[in-house]
Every structure is written in C-alpha cells, then in structure tokens.
Amino acid sequence: MAPVLASTFVRTSDPGWELTVVRSDDVPMRMAALPDLGEADLVAACLAGHPGAFDLIVERHRRTVYQLCYRFVGNHEDASDLSQDVFLRAFRGLRNFKGQSSVGTWLYRIGVNVCLNRVTAKTPVNEPIEKRQHVDDVSESPSDRILRGERAMQVRAAITRLPRKQRAALILRMYHDMSHQEIAETLGSSVGAVKANVFHALQNLKKLLAEGVS
Amino acid sequence: MHLTPEELLDLAEGTRSTASAPHLAKCEACRQQLDELCDVMASLEVDVPEPSPLFWDHLSARVRDAVAADAGRVRSWFGVGRWSWGLAAVMSAVVIVVAVSLSLRTPPTGLAHHPTAVEEPIADVGSSVPADDPSFILLGDLAGSLDWDSAAEAGITMDVGASDTVVAELTEAERTELQRLLRAAIGPTGA
Numbered sequence: 001m002a003p004v005l006a007s008t009f010v011r012t013s014d015p016g017w018e019l020t021v022v023r024s025d026d027v028p029m030r031m032a033a034l035p036d037l038g039e040a041d042l043v044a045a046c047l048a049g050h051p052g053a054f055d056l057i058v059e060r061h062r063r064t065v066y067q068l069c070y071r072f073v074g075n076h077e078d079a080s081d082l083s084q085d086v087f088l089r090a091f092r093g094l095r096n097f098k099g100q101s102s103v104g105t106w107l108y109r110i111g112v113n114v115c116l117n118r119v120t121a122k123t124p125v126n127e128p129i130e131k132r133q134h135v136d137d138v139s140e141s142p143s144d145r146i147l148r149g150e151r152a153m154q155v156r157a158a159i160t161r162l163p164r165k166q167r168a169a170l171i172l173r174m175y176h177d178m179s180h181q182e183i184a185e186t187l188g189s190s191v192g193a194v195k196a197n198v199f200h201a202l203q204n205l206k207k208l209l210a211e212g213v214s
Numbered sequence: 215m216h217l218t219p220e221e222l223l224d225l226a227e228g229t230r231s232t233a234s235a236p237h238l239a240k241c242e243a244c245r246q247q248l249d250e251l252c253d254v255m256a257s258l259e260v261d262v263p264e265p266s267p268l269f270w271d272h273l274s275a276r277v278r279d280a281v282a283a284d285a286g287r288v289r290s291w292f293g294v295g296r297w298s299w300g301l302a303a304v305m306s307a308v309v310i311v312v313a314v315s316l317s318l319r320t321p322p323t324g325l326a327h328h329p330t331a332v333e334e335p336i337a338d339v340g341s342s343v344p345a346d347d348p349s350f351i352l353l354g355d356l357a358g359s360l361d362w363d364s365a366a367e368a369g370i371t372m373d374v375g376a377s378d379t380v381v382a383e384l385t386e387a388e389r390t391e392l393q394r395l396l397r398a399a400i401g402p403t404g405a
Binding site for chain 1: 219220222223224226250251253254255257258260261262263265269270273274276277278280281284285
C-alpha cells in the first residue's frame with residue numbers, strides 16, 4: 001500500500017481556516033542539500049516552493065547573465081537592471097522550463113530577448129573610462145593600462161552600436177562560446193542567418209573602430 | 215567566384231581549413247577580407263569590467279526582493295480569485311435572498327395609501343428587520359470579518375455615483391417597479 005503523506009497548514013489569524021494536503025506516493029520525498037542538486041532538481045525544488053532554490057540558480061548564473069547584459073548595453077547600471085529583469089522573467093517562466101536545454105542556455109535565451117527588447121527602446125549609454133577600470137595588472141605600465149582600457153572601451157562602445165541581431169549573434173558567438181546552431185535556436189533563426197549576422201557585425205565593427213567610435 | 219561571407223567566417227573562426235578553399239591562394243581580395251576579419255576578431259578579446267565584489271550579493275538580494283514582490287502580487291490575485299470572489303458571490307446571493315424576503319414579508323402598499331411616502335425622511339431599514347432574522351444574521355456574520363480593502367478588492371463595493379448611473383439607465387417600467395419596491399420596503403416604517 002502506498003504511503004500517505006499529510007501536511008496541515010493552520011492559519012491562526014482570521015479567517016482561521018485550515019488546509020490539509022494529502023499526498024499519496026510510492027516514493028518518500030527525500031530532498032538532498034540544495035547545493036548538491038543538479039539543475040533539473042533545482043528547478044523542481046523551485047517549483048515545489050523550496051526556499052533558497054531560486055537563490056542558488058541566481059548565484060550560479062548571475063555572472064554570465066550580467067556579462068551578457070553588459071555586452072549589450074555597455075554600462076553597469078543598465079546591465080544590473082537587465083540582469084534582475086532576466087532572473088525575474090526566468091522565475092515567472094520556471095513552469096515552462098522543460099529541461100530540453102541547460103538552465104544556462106535557457107537563461108541566455110531569456111537574456112537575449114530582454115536585452116533585444118531593451119536596446120530597441122534605449123540608446124546605449126557607455127560608462128566614463130574611470131568607472132571601467134577595476135582590474136589592476138601589475139605587469140603593465142600605467143600608460144599601457146590606459147591604452148588598453150581605452151581600446152576596450154572603444155570595442156565595447158562599438159558593439160553597443162551594432163544592429164540588434166548582429167549584436168546578439170556576435171556577443172553569443174564571441175563571448176559566450178555558443179555554436180552557430182545554439183545561437184540560431186536562441187534567436188529563432190537559421191544557422192546561415194546567424195553566420196551572416198556575425199560576418200556583417202565584424203565588418204561593421206571594423207568600420208566603427210576605424211572611425212574611433214566612443 | 216569569391217568566397218561567401220559564410221565561408222570567410224568559417225575560415226576566420228578556424229572551423230574550416232584554408233586548404234579547403236583553394237580560391238584564397240589566387241584571390242588577393244578574399245585574402246585581404248579574411249585578414250581583416252581575423253584582425254577584428256582578435257581586437258574583440260575584451261573582458262567585461264569586473265564590478266565591485268559586493269555587487270553580486272547585491273544583485274542576488276535585488277532579484278530575491280523582486281521575485282518576492284512578484285510572487286506576492288500573484289498570490290494576492292489568486293487569493294481574490296479563490297476566496298474573495300467566492301465570498302462576493304455568497305454575499306450577493308444572501309443580499310438577494312434578504313431583499314426578496316423583505317419584499318415578501320411587507321405587503322405592497324399602493325400610492326393612494328401613502329401619497330407622501332417618498333417625501334418622508336428615509337427610515338433606517340435595519341430597524342425594520344427582526345434581530346433574529348437568520349438571513350440577516352448570516353449576512354452580518356459574513357460581512358463582519360470583511361474589511362473595506364478586501365471588499366474593494368473583491369469588487370463588491372460601489373464607485374461613487376454608480377447607483378445614479380444604474381438608475382439613469384433603467385427603463386420606465388423598471389423605474390416604476392423600483393419605486394414600488396422602495397415604497398414597499400420603506401412604507402411600513404415611515405408610516
């Protein structure tokens with residue numbers, strides 16, 4: 001006979017109702033420690049309302065999501081807002097996650113959509129150069145460091161000026177190591193279109209960098 | 215025939231060998247284009263600036279707050295759906311029962327008997343209801359634990375002027391019937 005699990009939740013304040021959930025299951029529910037869970041189990045834990053499960057998903061993917069958003073918008077404030085939006089949408093859509101791709105790829109897809117929607121409505125704002133210099137490399141001379149920072153700033157600014165699809169394809173290909181096929185699935189286009197977008201993005205970048213865009 | 219963008223990209227990314235593109239050896243334009251692509255790709259090796267170490271926990275906290283607020287909104291919406299709307303339906307049914315029982319209990323009186331009924335001060339309808347009326351007690355019990363915000367959320371409160379609008383939209387026959395019901399309800403107390 002199947003074991004019956006029962007839980008009763010009593011709300012003491014008005015209106016004072018009781019809710020009893022009875023669950024019949026052949027397998028007793030056993031929950032491993034959250035950090036030990038794989039991605040699919042972590043999503044299941046989120047859906048089961050396990051506190052902290054979604055926090056862990058955020059913790060595991062926040063850096064890549066932030067970097068993706070930063071590549072799109074070129075500044076910390078917008079990247080931070082977009083990252084929050086990506087995770088909020090992911091939380092809302094957890095039930096639609098079927099596990100056919102990894103959580104990371106799924107988040108990329110959400111991230112690209114969030115960023116593409118945002119970049120159409122907003123002109124990119126790039127940060128002043130002094131805000132971008134967090135990494136200190138002691139092997140570099142100060143002048144080299146400044147030049148490298150200036151060059152990096154130009155490249156990031158140029159990327160934010162690319163047309164949307166070219167920008168998305170280039171960022172996913174160059175900075176997130178996604179295959180053309182994965183990018184095509186993420187963007188809902190064909191491999192040929194992705195390659196064309198990457199190619200034209202590179203050509204446009206060459207022009208923008210030659211013009212010294214900032 | 216020159217190399218296509220797709221072929222050039224594959225060569226630049228290294229997913230295709232130059233040996234598989236003999237055209238390159240005899241076409242200066244394609245070679246130059248490939249070199250430029252490789253140069254641009256090399257220049258893209260730029261990291262995203264690392265934010266403050268405190269940022270990551272701050273981002274997690276922001277997401278946690280946003281998710282909690284969002285979940286709260288959804289829960290409260292479902293709460294309205296499951297409890298308040300049900301309560302509103304029950305209360306509406308009770309109000310109808312009370313109204314019908316009141317109109318049946320007080321026999322209709324003609325205008326001839328109370329020619330000035332409408333001009334008289336409005337009587338307290340509650341005072342005409344017996345204290346032990348079970349339907350009224352039920353209504354009181356149900357409404358007693360319902361605060362104004364919950365009632366407003368459940369849509370059982372009325373906007374200012376809503377009753378005027380409803381009366382204005384009645385047909386002549388409906389208005390006459392409303393007058394009759396009002397007089398029937400107010401008449402005995404006011405008399």
